[in-house]
Amino acid sequence: MPHPETVKEPRMIAISSGKGGVGKSTVTANIAVALADAGLSVGVVDADIYGPSIPRMLGIAADKPAMSPDKKVIPAVAHGVKVISMAMLTDDDAPAILRGPMVTKYLQMFVRQVEWGALDVLLLDLPPGTGDIQLTLAQAFPLSGAVVVSTPQDVSLKIARRGLRMMEQVNVPILGVIENMSGFTCPSCGTVTHIFHQGGGEAIAQELKVDFLGKVPLDPNVVDCGDEGQPLVRAAPDSPAANAYRSIAASLAGTDGNALGLATPFAWTLADDTGKPASSGHGTDGPSDRIASLDHDGSALILRWMDGSEQRLADRDLRLACQCAQCRDEMSGARLLDAGNVPLDLRLTRVWSVGNYALGMAFSDGHDTGIYTFKSLRGLVGVEVEDV
Missing domain, CATH: 3.30.2020.30 (NE0471 N-terminal domain-like)
Incomplete structure (x- = not known):
């Protein structure tokens, strides 16, 4: 086993949301590819054990991963990003019927028993909410920070606020808020329609005194790209949404987000x-x-x-x-x-x-x-x- 001083610990950033359906996994996949395109070595843990979606979005086949000589799981690689997910360990339509202790075991394995190599950033795509998986990750790993994804609608923002407070309570630095699905631009006339209101994510960031990382507009291509395994930043690199993803990735790459105090874990x-x-x-x-x-x-x-x-x-x-x-x-x-x-x-x-x-x-x-x-x-x- 290598000595701790010889192991490069990646910055571990949790991508979270208070509720489902806000496009958190889509945001994670595109930010990961944008970070890789910027020259960073990036890994993604699909920590949504019950509803994994990252492999599909990045076009990763549902093949069982291989093992390294030292009995570590070899992650899949797509678009320059290393990925581990429950979807790679089960059949495509097989549900993950697991109690809490087994979920914890898989999360530990996904982080500690995967042959990540030297990573700069490890993104953790969390399931929605503030439950067992979020608490397990906050307790078991030295998270460098968390990003909260929300849509502009009031219900989503209210629940996102709870997610921010949960991360604060466990001393995980809040790197910022992302407002997803922020307005739809008509491809014919260019008119912007704010389907879910506007400005809520920025207001929440100001209220809680955290950074507002940016707005990602609605783009119909997101659905097609996700289904085809082609992230938008690659399939439509000049689109407003792709530009927003790259801007957010640049902001995350430029922040260390390290919690002050004793270095963990110990x-x-x-x-x-x-x-x-x-x-x-x-x-x-x-x-x-x-x-x-x-x-x-x-x-x-x-x-x-x-x-x-x-x-x-x-x-x-x-x-x-x-x-x-x-x-x-x-x-x-x-x-x-x-x-x-x-x-x-x-x-x-x-x-x-x-x-x-x-x-x-x-x-x-x-x-x-x-x-x-x-x-x-x-x-x-x-x-x-x-x-x-």
Whole structure:
């Protein structure tokens, strides 16, 4: 297995939407090809496990992928873009009937067990909504940022706002908003008709203080190109929609979108001090909800935040503060953990990153299911112990 320092980690950008039918996968496919045409090495994970469509849009045959000598899946390549999708693993009309844990397994495989090679950008075409797949990706992988696609209609924009808020809550930088299906230009007279209203995507971006990446106009050729496996940026490169895709791709190529703070992922085993993350190297003028460095003095976790403040949280206090379903009632928030059963000499044994927004922790009593968000850690001054 190669050493971590020799592996080039691509920028992982999630393309999301609050609801279906807004053309998110079409946007993803065309942006991917536009990025490849600009000279970047690009991969696409079709993370819509239940409704994969990227292979069809890029003209990829439904052949089962080959395996590399080290047992990794070799992705398909089309229009200069590497692709992995559930559609390549199942028959064309076979439904993916999977429970949550199996979906998580496939997502992990699509990212970590595919022979991507050296990529500059890995686009993740997410299913609509803010459910299990979105949360799994945010927790398991260091997303560099997210793009939200919406149509100009009020219903779509309202749901898109929820998607933006969800990404913010898990510390995924919002790279911007794309307004798709933004007006139809009559091919005969040139009159622009705003079928789904206009300006909503830009207004949402301004309201939430994120970038507005651009408008993609309606184009009848999009349907034909998608069905024929020819992305619009190749089939009709001079069309207004193709120009919009290239402009958006240029904006994404020029933004790093990296979350500030500790580099992720990491898994630090305290006993032998392996996997400890290096300090972020940032000064004391960063955001207050990002961790700059981690340390442990034998009985407490020491958190240094990017605004220059420092916390010392005792191992046992962290254990008592666990909010997992084993330790707290999910509805009432009442503590289920009996503090009297937590040993006084309990120790923290392992710390690992959960996406860009939380830490996972394991303790000497075997407990390891808690997720400690940066926000909850920042507010943790001391744990009141009742009925000891």
